[in-house]
Structure formats: C-alpha cells, structure tokens
Amino acid sequence: MADALVSYLPFVSEYWLHIATVIVGFALFRVLKNALVTTTTKNSKKTRVGCQLDSYDLSLISEDLSEHDLVAAQDASNGEDNSPQILYKSVQYTAEETVSRAAKFYSAINRRRTLRHFSARPVPLAAIHSVIKAAGTAPSGAHMQPWTFVVVQDADMKSQIRAIVEAEEEINYRQRMGDRWVHDLKDLNVNWVKPYLEIAPYLILVFEQVHGVTKDGLKQTHYYSRISVSIACGILLAALQEAGLCTVTSTPLNAGPAIRRLVQRPTNEKLMLLLPVGYPAEDATVPNLTRKALDEIMILI
Ligand SMILES: Cc1cc2nc3c(=O)[nH]c(=O)nc-3n(C[C@H](O)[C@H](O)[C@H](O)COP(=O)(O)O)c2cc1C
Incomplete structure (x- = not known):
C-alpha cells in the first residue's frame, strides 16, 4: 500500500x-x-441584533464606511432576532373612519407654511419637549436613532448663530449660489438677512450622527442616517404644525461646522437643519405658492 x-x-x-x-x-x-x-x-456594545440587514445596500448606508464598519454590518446581517417581542396594541378603525382621519390630517398639514416672520411670544418649553419626543419616534436604520436635537433658547447664543449664518449666507448669495439659484428664490423674498434667528424663542439645530461612537471609542455604523434624520424632521415639522407653532426649514449652507463648534457637538455630528421655532407674527405673510395636484405626484399601478 x-x-x-x-x-x-x-x-x-x-x-x-x-x-x-x-x-x-x-x-x-x-x-x-x-x-x-x-x-x-x-466590543461595539450596541445591540445590532433584531434587524434584518439582508436588504440593506451596504454602499448606501453611510458615506464614509471603513472596512471595520463593513465587517460590523455584515456581522449584524447574520444576527438573530433576540429582542423580546411585545404585543402591539393596535387601534382598528372602520373604513369610513380611516378615510375621514386621513383627510383630516391632510387638511391640518396642508396649512403648514414656511414662516419667516415670528412673534417674540414665549413658547412653553414643555411643547418643545413634546415635539422633539415626537421626532424621536421616527423609524431609523437598524434602530440606531442617529439624531441629536440641540435646542437654543439663550439670547446671546442665538445672536452668535445669526452672525455665523448671515456671514455665510451673504457669501452664498453673492458668490456661491449662482444666478439661477438666486433667481429661483426671487419669488420667496428671501435673502441673507435673518432677524427671525433672534426673534424666534427657540432655534432647534438638528444634527445627523453620521456614525456613532461606542463606550470603547469604536466607530458604530449608522445605517441610512441621512434618510432616518430626514424622516424625524418630517415628523418634527408635523408636530410643530399641530401645536400651532411655525418654523423655517433651513439648511445653513457652509455654516454647519462653525455652529457645531459653537454648541460643542462632536465631529461625528453634522448640522442638517436649523429650525427657528415660535408663534407666527400677527402680520406674517407667506409667498402665494400652489402645491402639485395628486395626479402629478401619485401614480397608481
Ligand atoms: C431642505 C430644505 C431647505 C430649505 N432651505 C431654506 C432656507 O435656507 N431658507 C429659507 O428661507 N427657506 C428654506 N426652505 C423652505 C422652502 O423655501 C419652502 O419649504 C418652500 O418654498 C415651500 O414653501 P412652504 O414650506 O411654505 O410650503 C427650505 C426647505 C427645505 C425642504
């Protein structure tokens, strides 16, 4: 052999x-x-089990995934659903109630407008707590809840934020935005002067946590953080409207890093929206805009 x-x-x-x-x-x-x-x-400590990541496109989940993050994501995709299940207390409406409630919500949210004229009338902080708690109910990729809402009520801090925004906005309007963008904004009657940043009782700064940081200092992947924060902002706007408050949905172009440093947020957080919040001024006016009709935005297949 x-x-x-x-x-x-x-x-x-x-x-x-x-x-x-x-x-x-x-x-x-x-x-x-x-x-x-x-x-x-x-080591990453955070629980990533209980989510089905098979359907997540890894190239889209974060703008700056490192190799370590990808390993973590793929590992999470194999995770078992270990989270304990609880009974979902559903409310069952009749078909008529469903139609009526949906129509009622539309009617209320259809009154939402971007307001650029605020009253200085104080807003109870309890209302701000509730609208932010409402925003925090948003769904998020793998339930990472990648948002931080910084509420500024301090007058001096609001002035400093206004100064940063106006300085950058003037450069934006004069140099960065280009003729077409400035022309598209003409009917909205907006420019770089923003007194409402000091008049509105609160400024809500919405930060996207581009990634998390574990207690051990490791980078924690946040899946679809931009989309998750955008959904939270939508809920926040609806909650403000329901409370009779108004805001300007604004993206402070190029002012983000300076504002982030001013309010002492870490570098993994990126300023997404700056929302002045208050009651509308009594003589507030809004541009006469129309919204697209249903048949322009919905296709039934
Ligand atoms: C992502 C985003 C950024 C915006 N940025 C600004 C802004 O910087 N300044 C401003 O005055 N309005 C801003 N707006 C508000 C829009 O101009 C406004 O939503 C649009 O004209 C429609 O008006 P409405 O909100 O009253 O329906 C922004 C809105 C969105 C969604």
Whole structure:
C-alpha cells in the first residue's frame, strides 16, 4: 500500500510534512479570524441584533464606511432576532373612519407654511419637549436613532448663530449660489438677512450622527442616517404644525461646522437643519405658492 502511494503520488509522499503544515496553519488562521470578528462586534456594545440587514445596500448606508464598519454590518446581517417581542396594541378603525382621519390630517398639514416672520411670544418649553419626543419616534436604520436635537433658547447664543449664518449666507448669495439659484428664490423674498434667528424663542439645530461612537471609542455604523434624520424632521415639522407653532426649514449652507463648534457637538455630528421655532407674527405673510395636484405626484399601478 505504502509502495503504491509512493509510486502514484511521489510529490505527496516527499512533501507530506509541508502540506500538513499548510493545512493546519490555514485552519488556525480561520479560527483566529472568526474569534477576532466576534470580539470586535461584542466590543461595539450596541445591540445590532433584531434587524434584518439582508436588504440593506451596504454602499448606501453611510458615506464614509471603513472596512471595520463593513465587517460590523455584515456581522449584524447574520444576527438573530433576540429582542423580546411585545404585543402591539393596535387601534382598528372602520373604513369610513380611516378615510375621514386621513383627510383630516391632510387638511391640518396642508396649512403648514414656511414662516419667516415670528412673534417674540414665549413658547412653553414643555411643547418643545413634546415635539422633539415626537421626532424621536421616527423609524431609523437598524434602530440606531442617529439624531441629536440641540435646542437654543439663550439670547446671546442665538445672536452668535445669526452672525455665523448671515456671514455665510451673504457669501452664498453673492458668490456661491449662482444666478439661477438666486433667481429661483426671487419669488420667496428671501435673502441673507435673518432677524427671525433672534426673534424666534427657540432655534432647534438638528444634527445627523453620521456614525456613532461606542463606550470603547469604536466607530458604530449608522445605517441610512441621512434618510432616518430626514424622516424625524418630517415628523418634527408635523408636530410643530399641530401645536400651532411655525418654523423655517433651513439648511445653513457652509455654516454647519462653525455652529457645531459653537454648541460643542462632536465631529461625528453634522448640522442638517436649523429650525427657528415660535408663534407666527400677527402680520406674517407667506409667498402665494400652489402645491402639485395628486395626479402629478401619485401614480397608481
Ligand atoms: C431642505 C430644505 C431647505 C430649505 N432651505 C431654506 C432656507 O435656507 N431658507 C429659507 O428661507 N427657506 C428654506 N426652505 C423652505 C422652502 O423655501 C419652502 O419649504 C418652500 O418654498 C415651500 O414653501 P412652504 O414650506 O411654505 O410650503 C427650505 C426647505 C427645505 C425642504
């Protein structure tokens, strides 16, 4: 038998020790690699199980994924749903009630307008707590809740924010935006002077946590953070409208980093929206805009 092996497989018989070493070495490498990935995931502390990530397009989940993040994401995609299940207390409406409630909500939200003229009338802080809690109910990729709402009520801080925004906006309007953008804004009667940033009782600064940071200082992937924060902002706007408050949905172009430093938020947070919040001024006016009709925005297939 041994002679037959030698004659048929001379290479194996001569180098069997080397071959065995390579096989054992490879097996050891696989075991160590698996152990390392498991430890990294455990270190991240945050619970990523309980979410189905198979449908997540990894190229879209974050703008700056590192290799470590991708490992974490793929690992999470294999996670079992370990979160305890609780009964969902559903409210069942009749078909008529459903139609009526949907129409009522539309009627209320259709009154929402971007208001650029605020009253200085104080707004109870309890109302701000509720609208932000409402925003915090938004769905988010893998339930990472990648948002921070900084509420500024301090007059001096509001003045500093106004100064930063107006300085940047003047450059935006004069140099960065270009003729077409400035022309498109003509009917809205907006420019870089924004007194409402000091008049409105509150400024809500909405920060997107581009990624999280674990207690151990590791980078925690936030899946679809921009989309998640945008949904939270939509709910926030609806909640403000319901409370009789108004806002200007504004994206302070180029002012984000300076404002982030001013309010001392960490570098993993990016300013997405600046929302002055208050009651409308009694003589407030709005541009006479129309909204697209249903048949222009909905296709039934
Ligand atoms: C992403 C985003 C950014 C906006 N940025 C500004 C802004 O910087 N300044 C401003 O006065 N309005 C801003 N707006 C408000 C729009 O001009 C306003 O929503 C639009 O004209 C429609 O008016 P309405 O909100 O009254 O329906 C912004 C709105 C959105 C959604």
